[in-house]
Amino acid sequence: MSEIATMNVKDQFLSTFGVQDFHFDTAASKAARDEATKRIEGLDFPTSKTEYWKYTRINRILKAEYTIAESAANIDITPFLIKGMENNILVFVNGFYRSDLSTITDQKGVIACPLSEAKKKHAKLFASYFSKKVPVDEIFANINTAFHQDGAFIHIEKKQKADHPIHIINLIDGDQIITNPRNLIIGEAFSEGKVVTSYHNLNGRKSFTNAVNECFAAENSFLEFNKLQEENGTSFHIATDQVQQEKSGNFTINTFTFNGDIVRNNLNIAVAGENGYTSLNGFYLPKAKQLVDNHTRVDHLVPHCESHELYRGVIDDKATAVFNGKVMVHRDAQKTNAFQANNNVLLSDDATINSKPELEIYADDVKCSHGSTVGQLDEEAIFYLKARGLSEDSAIRLLLNAFAADVLQHIGIETFRQLIEEKIETGLKK
Amino acid sequence: MASEDELLAEVTSSEYKYGFYTNIESDKAPKGLNEDIIRLISAKKNEPEWLLEYRLSALKAWQEMIEPEWAHISYPKPNFQDLHYYSAPKPKKVLDSLDDADPELLEMYKKLGISIDEQKKLAGVAVDIVMDSVSVKTTFQDKLYELGIIFCSFSEAVQKHPDLVRKYLGTVVPKTDNFYAALNAAVFTDGSFCYIPKGVRCPMELSTYFRINEANTGQFERTLVIADEGSYVSYLEGCTAPMRDENQLHAAVVELVALNNAEIKYSTIQNWYPGNKEGKGGIYNFVTKRGLCETNAKISWTQVETGSAVTWKYPGCILKGDNSIGEFYSVAVTANHQQADTGSKMIHVGKNTKSTIISKGISAGVSNNSYRGLVNIGKKATNARNFTQCDSLLMGDKCGAHTFPYIEVGNKTAKVEHEATTSKIGEDQIFYCLQRGMDEQTAIGLIVNGYCKEILNQLPMEFAVEAQKLLEISLEGSVG
Numbered sequence: 001m002s003e004i005a006t007m008n009v010k011d012q013f014l015s016t017f018g019v020q021d022f023h024f025d026t027a028a029s030k031a032a033r034d035e036a037t038k039r040i041e042g043l044d045f046p047t048s049k050t051e052y053w054k055y056t057r058i059n060r061i062l063k064a065e066y067t068i069a070e071s072a073a074n075i076d077i078t079p080f081l082i083k084g085m086e087n088n089i090l091v092f093v094n095g096f097y098r099s100d101l102s103t104i105t106d107q108k109g110v111i112a113c114p115l116s117e118a119k120k121k122h123a124k125l126f127a128s129y130f131s132k133k134v135p136v137d138e139i140f141a142n143i144n145t146a147f148h149q150d151g152a153f154i155h156i157e158k159k160q161k162a163d164h165p166i167h168i169i170n171l172i173d174g175d176q177i178i179t180n181p182r183n184l185i186i187g188e189a190f191s192e193g194k195v196v197t198s199y200h201n202l203n204g205r206k207s208f209t210n211a212v213n214e215c216f217a218a219e220n221s222f223l224e225f226n227k228l229q230e231e232n233g234t235s236f237h238i239a240t241d242q243v244q245q246e247k248s249g250n251f252t253i254n255t256f257t258f259n260g261d262i263v264r265n266n267l268n269i270a271v272a273g274e275n276g277y278t279s280l281n282g283f284y285l286p287k288a289k290q291l292v293d294n295h296t297r298v299d300h301l302v303p304h305c306e307s308h309e310l311y312r313g314v315i316d317d318k319a320t321a322v323f324n325g326k327v328m329v330h331r332d333a334q335k336t337n338a339f340q341a342n343n344n345v346l347l348s349d350d351a352t353i354n355s356k357p358e359l360e361i362y363a364d365d366v367k368c369s370h371g372s373t374v375g376q377l378d379e380e381a382i383f384y385l386k387a388r389g390l391s392e393d394s395a396i397r398l399l400l401n402a403f404a405a406d407v408l409q410h411i412g413i414e415t416f417r418q419l420i421e422e423k424i425e426t427g428l429k430k
Numbered sequence: 431m432a433s434e435d436e437l438l439a440e441v442t443s444s445e446y447k448y449g450f451y452t453n454i455e456s457d458k459a460p461k462g463l464n465e466d467i468i469r470l471i472s473a474k475k476n477e478p479e480w481l482l483e484y485r486l487s488a489l490k491a492w493q494e495m496i497e498p499e500w501a502h503i504s505y506p507k508p509n510f511q512d513l514h515y516y517s518a519p520k521p522k523k524v525l526d527s528l529d530d531a532d533p534e535l536l537e538m539y540k541k542l543g544i545s546i547d548e549q550k551k552l553a554g555v556a557v558d559i560v561m562d563s564v565s566v567k568t569t570f571q572d573k574l575y576e577l578g579i580i581f582c583s584f585s586e587a588v589q590k591h592p593d594l595v596r597k598y599l600g601t602v603v604p605k606t607d608n609f610y611a612a613l614n615a616a617v618f619t620d621g622s623f624c625y626i627p628k629g630v631r632c633p634m635e636l637s638t639y640f641r642i643n644e645a646n647t648g649q650f651e652r653t654l655v656i657a658d659e660g661s662y663v664s665y666l667e668g669c670t671a672p673m674r675d676e677n678q679l680h681a682a683v684v685e686l687v688a689l690n691n692a693e694i695k696y697s698t699i700q701n702w703y704p705g706n707k708e709g710k711g712g713i714y715n716f717v718t719k720r721g722l723c724e725t726n727a728k729i730s731w732t733q734v735e736t737g738s739a740v741t742w743k744y745p746g747c748i749l750k751g752d753n754s755i756g757e758f759y760s761v762a763v764t765a766n767h768q769q770a771d772t773g774s775k776m777i778h779v780g781k782n783t784k785s786t787i788i789s790k791g792i793s794a795g796v797s798n799n800s801y802r803g804l805v806n807i808g809k810k811a812t813n814a815r816n817f818t819q820c821d822s823l824l825m826g827d828k829c830g831a832h833t834f835p836y837i838e839v840g841n842k843t844a845k846v847e848h849e850a851t852t853s854k855i856g857e858d859q860i861f862y863c864l865q866r867g868m869d870e871q872t873a874i875g876l877i878v879n880g881y882c883k884e885i886l887n888q889l890p891m892e893f894a895v896e897a898q899k900l901l902e903i904s905l906e907g908s909v910g
Contacts, residue, residue, distance in 0.1 A: 051500060334827070347842060349809070350840075351840075354837065357848065359822075360830070361822070363824075369851040370849070373846065374837065
């Protein structure tokens with residue numbers, strides 16, 4: 001019975017994508033789509049019994065109806081710009097590239113263009129990287145591969161440094177819009193670069209963003225990838241972030257979630273080269289009845305690597321936050337140092353946090369630890385600040401800002417960090 | 431120094447003398463599990479109608495359940511129709527098994543210095559011995575009776591105190607709780623029953639000793655401990671089994687009820703046969719243990735797990751009453767091909783409830799040792815507090831140590847902390863000990879015992895000594 005019911009949901013959900021036109025596709029792109037379509041046939045949407053999705057019910061996402069619609073509206077993008085990054089922006093509205101809104105300044109050795117363009121222009125790069133590491137058993141990632149419209153393609157050549165960070169802006173314009181944004185970021189050996197991708201909602205309700213970000217960090221590369229999720233309170237967002245890190249690479253990924261009805265991030269990092277350094281951080285601030293779910297997985301496949309993970313959240317109203325961090329130290333990945341921490345503050349009696357920090361270790365000469373705390377602000381600290389003339393409200397805000405600061409210090413783009421600070425500040429104001 | 435099996439033989443023959451069961455000749459029920467077997471077990475034990483009903487409804491529920499697969503363990507699934515669900519020991523068989531007894535097993539007991547139940551006798555502990563799921567002997571029963579304490583086999587309790595059994599059986603672990611709890615509820619043959627009346631502090635350690643003896647039998651015992659208001663009891667449980675090539679199944683259910691202001695301390699030393707060095711044989715230990723705390727009550731679980739081929743066990747506390755306290759202290763050692771997936775569940779329901787979880791895992795050889803725990807703070811559990819610490823020690827590069835904690839908090843006043851570390855024995859620590867004239871084995875024993883000290887300190891003294899020795903034996907030859 002239930003199987004038939006889910007089949008119907010699946011068919012109905014997939015039928016939305018039938019109208020899409022992929023005239024820009026190359027053979028490599030088409031092959032990837034076909035493979036993913038084939039895999040989808042054998043996959044089902046997760047249910048509440050799927051351990052990996054235990055705390056996140058997606059029925060509401062699946063039962064809603066969606067449309068795919070290009071928007072030609074004249075949009076003012078200034079509210080979404082980040083100071084100092086205005087000259088390197090790629091703008092996508094409803095998943096379609098808008099060249100009229102985008103600005104790209106040439107940087108030596110750096111390609112930043114829409115994926116649809118890269119498929120032909122940089123066919124060789126595309127063919128060797130696209131969809132090579134994305135999890136094959138995750139239905140949402142496969143849907144993206146099969147039906148993605150567009151996304152950003154960023155490539156930094158060997159030994160080149162992108163002096164100016166690149167900002168990918170994803171906008172939603174209209175009701176019940178579904179998008180499958182797909183970003184492919186490649187840093188060649190000894191390259192250096194920083195990228196921000198942000199998701200916003202101009203107007204309209206109940207949009208669904210099913211994003212995939214693929215990052216390849218070659219040996220000795222130095223990459224930073226930032227995600228800002230602030231769609232509106234009725235929107236759904238499921239993201240799969242796949243990172244492949246090679247020898248001696250330094251990779252940082254920061255995820256900030258401020259808005260969204262249901263937001264789910266699946267971050268998978270494969271540390272495949274020795275002496276790598278990986279940093280993954282996140283801050284979430286769910287309110288109302290929102291749900292933010294961060295699932296991270298770091299696979300230490302080789303010896304002598306180090307990973308640091310820090311996720312923090314402030315949960316208010318009737319919101320729920322989920323954290324599931326997994327560190328997997330594979331056999332023979334000796335001398336691995338892996339640290340993981342998740343700290344949460346609940347502001348309301350109806351807020352919920354489900355935290356599950358996991359370690360799976362198959363090598364003996366390692367140093368691994370994880371910690372998870374749930375608590376409230378220190379009464380004495382609040383009293384101290386009140387005694388110095390701060391109102392209770394501003395005392396709490398000050399302490400929560402300090403709580404967030406440990407996460408924000410991992411942002412390498414100064415202006416972006418300031419922006420996030422401001423967003424936390426406003427987010428905490430009732 | 432009497433060996434384990436001699437003692438057992440002695441005990442079982444004396445059991446025959448006292449004759450708890452007149453029906454001792456018919457030792458085994460036919461293989462298989464169905465309604466008729468349940469009726470047979472129930473009839474043999476002369477059980478009241480309600481208990482038979484209870485068993486039958488559990489069987490019905492079990493038949494619709496699927497064996498859980500979420501644990502981080504892999505093993506060939508037991509064939510539930512190929513087991514004997516009732517097996518009362520015959521003295522002759524036991525004597526046979528003395529001749530059959532494996533020298534390696536006897537050697538281990540020799541190393542322990544003194545057998546488990548002999549030690550308990552010396553220490554004046556009241557022992558209830560359960561062999562092949564039938565209780566064979568309970569000592570010190572009369573003395574306890576003077577205080578109003580009931581400590582007897584489960585089947586005796588069913589006959590003599592049916593009201594108490596009926597009132598509490600299945601209240602903490604419902605018969606539909608999980609696959610193995612349902613199986614146990616359907617087929618349990620015996621176990622221990624303990625009731626401490628209001629305001630009584632039990633003057634001695636109560637102890638149950640379990641042993642699987644027959645081949646192809648499952649051991650399904652049921653323990654029910656009730657501490658009435660303001661009472662205190664410390665309860666010990668020990669387990670052994672002889673060596674067998676095939677895997678044997680042990681699926682027990684332990685229910686603790688601590689009423690207002692009562693305290694129960696439950697300690698386990700689990701030393702089931704872990705299988706040989708190639709991972710052949712050994713016991714499947716699938717146990718459901720749970721305690722219920724009323725207002726101001728306290729339940730403390732302490733476990734030292736060194737045996738079993740596969741362990742699947744999560745002793746937990748439901749902190750229902752305000753100000754109640756739950757504690758869990760555990761050392762789990764896995765060597766060779768052993769697998770353990772163990773931890774604790776703390777469910778906070780009442781206000782100002784506190785729980786502590788300290789878990790130490792040691793994995794050696796090619797074993798896998800997982801901590802899996804749940805801390806759940808309910809909406810109304812104001813000012814709940816939890817502290818969890820799980821440390822893993824890895825010995826050898828082919829073993830695994832894993833941590834899967836679930837933390838679910840629904841109240842803003844809760845304070846929950848979880849921390850876990852994984853490391854190996856420092857070479858410098860071993861070097862230091864070697865320098866001072868210890869051999870490597872002693873050095874490792876010393877370091878491991880130091881690492882587990884927090885837990886061993888929770889055990890009653892005579893058990894702590896035994897546990898220390900067990901740890902050393904289990905890890906023998908695992909580092910080189």
